[in-house]
Amino acid sequence: MSYLDDEIEEVRSYISEPFFQTIDCNQGWHQLIVDCHRELSVIDPDYKLYQVKEKFGGLRYYIDSSSKDYYAMRDVINKFERLSLQTCEYTGEPGVLAKGKGGWMKTLSKEVMSEYGYEQA
Numbered sequence: 001m002s003y004l005d006d007e008i009e010e011v012r013s014y015i016s017e018p019f020f021q022t023i024d025c026n027q028g029w030h031q032l033i034v035d036c037h038r039e040l041s042v043i044d045p046d047y048k049l050y051q052v053k054e055k056f057g058g059l060r061y062y063i064d065s066s067s068k069d070y071y072a073m074r075d076v077i078n079k080f081e082r083l084s085l086q087t088c089e090y091t092g093e094p095g096v097l098a099k100g101k102g103g104w105m106k107t108l109s110k111e112v113m114s115e116y117g118y119e120q121a
Helices: 003-013 027-043 070-084 110-115
Strands: 048-055 058-064 096-099 105-108
Touching: 003 027, 027 048, 027 058, 027 070, 058 070, 096 110, 105 110
Parallel strands: none
Antiparallel strands: 048 058, 096 105
């Protein structure tokens, strides 16, 4: 298991019941997720994580916090959600928003885009 895998397991452990302790995106965004979690934990070490997933080609990070700095936490989440729209979900390399068959959106590198039959949106 790699260092990043260990870090992702820590993030996964923050997911509160009744939600499944899964991270529903590919490994190219794992570093973004770990970095987001670290920044959020500084603001509120006891924040509750509900869900981490890909939606409409971008990262979505859903939380709850009783911190007085909730808006600072939202700023952190917004930063990483924006970064995901520039990062290939599969490789972690620079990516662009791409559209696949059936209208599915993903943020992919040009190489991954052609491999999976996506085109730039």
